[in-house]
Amino acid sequence: MLDQYGRRIRDLRVSVTDRCNLRCVYCMPADGISFRPAAELMQDDELVSLIRIGAEVGVEKVRLTGGEPTVRANLVDIVREIAAMPGIRDVSMTTNAVLLGRLAEPLARAGLRRVNVSLDTLDPTQFARITRGGRLQDVLDGLAAAERAGLRPIKLNAVVVRNFNDHAVVDLAALSIDHDWDVRFIEMMPFGTVGDFAEAGVINSEETMARIEAALGPLAPVDLSGEDPARTYRLPNAKGKVGFISPVSEPFCAKCGRLRLTMDGKLRLCLLRDDEEDLLTPLRRGESYEQVKERFRAAAFRRPFGHALAKRLYPHQRVMIQIGG
Numbered sequence: 001m002l003d004q005y006g007r008r009i010r011d012l013r014v015s016v017t018d019r020c021n022l023r024c025v026y027c028m029p030a031d032g033i034s035f036r037p038a039a040e041l042m043q044d045d046e047l048v049s050l051i052r053i054g055a056e057v058g059v060e061k062v063r064l065t066g067g068e069p070t071v072r073a074n075l076v077d078i079v080r081e082i083a084a085m086p087g088i089r090d091v092s093m094t095t096n097a098v099l100l101g102r103l104a105e106p107l108a109r110a111g112l113r114r115v116n117v118s119l120d121t122l123d124p125t126q127f128a129r130i131t132r133g134g135r136l137q138d139v140l141d142g143l144a145a146a147e148r149a150g151l152r153p154i155k156l157n158a159v160v161v162r163n164f165n166d167h168a169v170v171d172l173a174a175l176s177i178d179h180d181w182d183v184r185f186i187e188m189m190p191f192g193t194v195g196d197f198a199e200a201g202v203i204n205s206e207e208t209m210a211r212i213e214a215a216l217g218p219l220a221p222v223d224l225s226g227e228d229p230a231r232t233y234r235l236p237n238a239k240g241k242v243g244f245i246s247p248v249s250e251p252f253c254a255k256c257g258r259l260r261l262t263m264d265g266k267l268r269l270c271l272l273r274d275d276e277e278d279l280l281t282p283l284r285r286g287e288s289y290e291q292v293k294e295r296f297r298a299a300a301f302r303r304p305f306g307h308a309l310a311k312r313l314y315p316h317q318r319v320m321i322q323i324g325g
C-alpha cells in the first residue's frame with residue numbers, strides 16, 4: 001500500500017484504550033482528561049475487524065498502544081487474534097510495563113513478539129514526579145518479566161523533559177552497556193493542553209547526545225539511514241544501542257510508513273496533524289466490510305507530508321494519551 005507520495009505503509013499503531021495507570025506530565029494535562037464513554041470505544045470485535053481490514057490492504061506490523069494497553073480487558077485474546085491474521089508478521093506493544101509482571105508471559109504465548117517500555121529515569125522520586133505517582137519498582141519488575149518471557153528485542157523509550165529528567169539520560173544510556181537493549185531518547189512533542197509545557201521543556205537530541213557523550217564516551221553510529229525513526233549509536237563496549245528520535249528538530253516524514261487507529265476507531269493519518277478518517281461510525285452504521293476497506297485504503301493514500309511543529313503549530317484535538325503514541 002503506497003500513499004500519494006509513494007511512501008509504503010506497513011505499520012499500524014492501534015490504541016486499545018484511553019485509560020492509563022500513570023499520568024505522565026507530557027502526556028496528560030495536570031487536571032486530567034475526560035475519558036471517552038465506553039460506547040464510543042471500539043469493542044473487541046470492531047477492533048479486530050478494523051485491524052483485519054488493515055492487514056488486507058497491506059499492513060504487516062501492528063503495535064498496540066494507548067493509553068496503557070495493558071489495562072484493556074481481554075488484551076491477551078486480542079493479541080492472539082491479531083497474531084493469527086494472514087499478512088501480519090509482527091505484533092508489538094508500547095507499554096509503561098507496570099502490569100507486565102503478570103502479563104508478559106501470557107502475552108508472549110498469545111503471539112506478542114516484543115515490547116517498547118517507556119522509562120524516563122532510574123530515580124524513584126523523579127519517576128514518581130514525572131508519572132504523577134508511579135512506582136519505579138513496578139516498571140523494573142515488568143522489564144524483568146518481559147525478558148523472562150522472551151519478548152525481544154527490548155527497547156526503552158525516554159522522553160527528555162527539562163528540569164525533570166534531563167540528567168537522568170546518562171544513567172539510562174548506561175543501561176545499554178550491560179544489557180542488549182535499545183535505549184532511545186525522544187524529543188518531547190507539544191499536543192493540545194500540554195502544548196505550552198512541552199514547548200517550554202523540550203530538549204533536543206543534540207543536547208541529550210552531548211550530555212551522554214560527555215559522561216560515557218563517544219557514540220559510534222550504527223544506523224543513521226532513517227529507515228527507523230531512531231538514529232542509533234553504540235557506546236564503547238556496549239551490548240545494546242542508544243537511539244535518538246527527533247520529531248521536533250529533525251522530522252522524519254520522508255520515510256514514515258505509519259498509520260494510527262485511535263481507540264474510538266479513527267484512522268489518524270499523521271501523529272502530528274489532526275487529519276482523521278472515522279471508520280468505526282460507518283462500520284456501526286452497517287456499511288459493508290468492502291466499503292469500510294475502501295475508506296481505509298483511500299484515507300491511507302491521502303496521508304499528508306510534513307508536520308507543522310517547525311512553524312510552532314501543533315495538533316489541538318487530542319493529547320498523546322488520546323492518540324496512541
Ligand code: SAM
Pocket residue numbers: 020026027065066067068069094095096116117118157158159186187188189190191198320321324325
Ligand atoms: N502507556 C504506554 C507507554 O507509556 O508506553 C503507551 C502509550 S504512550 C502515549 C506512548 C509513548 O508516547 C510513550 O513512550 C510516551 O513516553 C510517549 N509520549 C507521550 N506524550 C509525549 C509527548 N508529548 N512527546 C513525546 N512523546 C510522548
Ligand code: SF4
Pocket residue numbers: 020021022023024027028066067068096118320321
Ligand atoms: Fe500513561 Fe503512557 Fe501517557 Fe504515561 S505516556 S500517561 S504511561 S499513556
